[in-house]
Amino acid sequence: MSQSVIDTLNNRVSIRFYTDEPIEDALLERILQAARRAPTSSNMQTYSIIVVKNPEVKKQLAVLAGNQKHIEVCPVFLAFCADIHKLEVALHMHGHELKKSLETTLVASVDASLVGMSVQTAAESLGLGSVMIGSMRNHPKEVAELLGLPQGVYVVYGMCLGWPDKTQVPPQKPRLPQDLIIHKERYNSSDIRGTIDAHNKELAEHYESLGRNLDEAAWSGPIAQRLHKPVREELRKTLESMGFSFD
């Protein structure tokens, strides 16, 4: 049974706790094949998916992601890679060199994102739980070595997949008010601080109802804490050393 798209999306939460049940190969195959119909810029398919089940590799990836236990315990971990290596091979076949640029890096990162989102929606529609792992960008080079990635391939993000432990399914978090997200005809440039303030309170109440006592400014506070200093400041240099261009 595959759930409807609307229900799957409306019900979704990130799942970090799984039962011991494995994911059958045929099911995973069905998910990946469906997701491969996701759109891709100019039919280039500038992405790769690495399917990781090896416990030792998952353990190391969990450490590289800042000790995220769910990476270690999930039965299947997927790494969604921007892949311009294949483009390079294609160009060589015609006696050309790939002219790398910010555009080729962006296209590949977007392609990887589109297919990963499709994998997640497909997996969740079949009852699987999942969580995306952006921290694959903490140590892109070490991750690439672990997964044997050639030059021109980096992991944009990962994804844990498993059957949800139903005793540990979190409630949905409220999203930002839609006025901050959905704009009619033109970007709404009015003062949004009041709306953010209201959302801060709404989110704080949500956390409080779960017994978590966080920052009163529950949305903007943690963001301010994290982003007033550099995050992943080596990323550009590292990705350049891995064969990507930002020019």
Place this chain on the structure above:
Amino acid sequence: MSQSVIDTLNNRVSIRFYTDEPIEDALLERILQAARRAPTSSNMQTYSIIVVKNPEVKKQLAVLAGNQKHIEVCPVFLAFCADIHKLEVALHMHGHELKKSLETTLVASVDASLVGMSVQTAAESLGLGSVMIGSMRNHPKEVAELLGLPQGVYVVYGMCLGWPDKTQVPPQKPRLPQDLIIHKERYNSSDIRGTIDAHNKELAEHYESLGRNLDEAAWSGPIAQRLHKPVREELRKTLESMGFSFD
């Protein structure tokens, strides 16, 4: 009726021809609200969606995208924006400045990609047709002016939505063989030129069956033609001038 995820993805093709029927506001709302449950890095929601129905604006966007008529004629055009403007406001509320970097640019671009993919899957599950428009990156500054985007917001890609003209639904294109895309445990670094050659022929036969006589190397040929020279070479400078960092 909302179709299952698996069926929606398995049946998907990009739709560029639409009937005259409008898209009801309530339906669009249902799609956008479901898609807003897509995952977002650290709950930051660093994206915005501009809903464009104004015929004059769509006409101008169509021209900026290299005369893509479907942008002009679709009843609803959506612009999926990477949006770090909201982060900047959030940080100011705490007396901080956003430390922009490649990471903040990438996170916002990925967030916009995830929500856009979710919109597309939701829309298609309800019978709508759609096509993503990467050419919004041809002239990012002009697009931003047209949509009133503040600094720190750029359109990663757009999307046409409309009810499919059923007489003009294209057949699905074959995708690259899965060995080139799905890797078990480690990236498969064997020589892929033979597989690309085989796919070139498969794709050429597909085009031939549609009466289109293209390059014999139907996959790698057009890629080599396009990517041996610079593509969107002003992109980095333009996005920097729009408030994004790649450092």
